[in-house]
Amino acid sequence: MATGNSDSFSRDYLDSLLIETRYMNSDTPSTEFTLYGETFASPIMSAALSHMDHFMFPGAADSLVRGVVAANAVFWYGMAPDEDIERFAAMGARIIEIIKPYADRERIYKKIEHAEKLGLLAVGIDIDHGFAEDGSPCICFGDPLRTLTTAELADICKASKLPVIAKGVLSAYDAEETLKAGVQGMVLSHHHNRIEFAIPPLQALPNIIKVVKGSVPLFVDCMIQTGMDAFKALALGATAVGIGRPLMAAIKNDPENGVRDYLLKANQQLAKAMAYTGCTDLSKMDPSVIHFPAR
Numbered sequence: 001m002a003t004g005n006s007d008s009f010s011r012d013y014l015d016s017l018l019i020e021t022r023y024m025n026s027d028t029p030s031t032e033f034t035l036y037g038e039t040f041a042s043p044i045m046s047a048a049l050s051h052m053d054h055f056m057f058p059g060a061a062d063s064l065v066r067g068v069v070a071a072n073a074v075f076w077y078g079m080a081p082d083e084d085i086e087r088f089a090a091m092g093a094r095i096i097e098i099i100k101p102y103a104d105r106e107r108i109y110k111k112i113e114h115a116e117k118l119g120l121l122a123v124g125i126d127i128d129h130g131f132a133e134d135g136s137p138c139i140c141f142g143d144p145l146r147t148l149t150t151a152e153l154a155d156i157c158k159a160s161k162l163p164v165i166a167k168g169v170l171s172a173y174d175a176e177e178t179l180k181a182g183v184q185g186m187v188l189s190h191h192h193n194r195i196e197f198a199i200p201p202l203q204a205l206p207n208i209i210k211v212v213k214g215s216v217p218l219f220v221d222c223m224i225q226t227g228m229d230a231f232k233a234l235a236l237g238a239t240a241v242g243i244g245r246p247l248m249a250a251i252k253n254d255p256e257n258g259v260r261d262y263l264l265k266a267n268q269q270l271a272k273a274m275a276y277t278g279c280t281d282l283s284k285m286d287p288s289v290i291h292f293p294a295r
């Protein structure tokens, strides 16, 4: 891996966290999860992937959708033509669509209108995708992108009938600005290494919790690979987690059932960790079961 790879810092941080067990008065836990008024089997969701058919093979995106629906989880997806989102919705997915910060802001509004018509669960914008490798505005698959101002995001939130989520928040500053703009959720993420030496999302979480104070859900992705990783994130105060690249590997291994099986196994691992720590439902997650490395 290249020096400063943010994935490896995130992985190391997750692996540095230990848990204490609490068996007395514990019970078989429930992982039932409610988000924006709808109930799901688990707080473990797909991360906002995109271009599955381009990076993998034709039909890979549908494999992802089928698996997430079969696991009764929230389906997040990223950059995609409207027809794809329509097809995913018709397959029964409860979708959170992450829209690019298109330089042509009208496109963002049109995408949100389309999402509203389809009755998606929520929409979001990956606020971290404004810049290219040299700090100039990013062009993504031919589309010019541009970083948002707080005022622009506020206008978008005002116009949207769906909850708007900011994806790519890793600082108290961005948490404050996006909250001021009116977002109804944040994804703590470095978007698989958009910048090197990014703070692991879980390390950023406590400072962001101080800003948000429970007012909006906080989602975490980046190197969440198992139910134990999910448990650590949830115990530290995340509302739910997203899994990205491991689901691509699961599709490759078994296009039919790979994603469903991966998510169900991760949820079992989460349930085990909850049972062993006395966290019998998601409202009983407790940061004091997590032990940080001695300094």
Ligand SMILES: Cc1cc2nc3c(=O)[nH]c(=O)nc-3n(C[C@H](O)[C@H](O)[C@H](O)COP(=O)(O)O)c2cc1C
Pocket (backbone or CB within 6 Å): 047, 048, 049, 050, 051, 055, 077, 078, 079, 098, 126, 167, 189, 190, 191, 192, 221, 222, 223, 224, 242, 243, 244, 245, 246
């Ligand atoms: C192939 C691929 C496509 C992605 N496309 C998007 C996207 O369109 N929008 C977005 O916000 N994030 C996108 N992401 C980032 C993921 O949502 C997620 O933040 C990242 O992969 C970290 O999670 P992971 O370590 O579980 O893979 C993409 C990631 C991958 C691997």
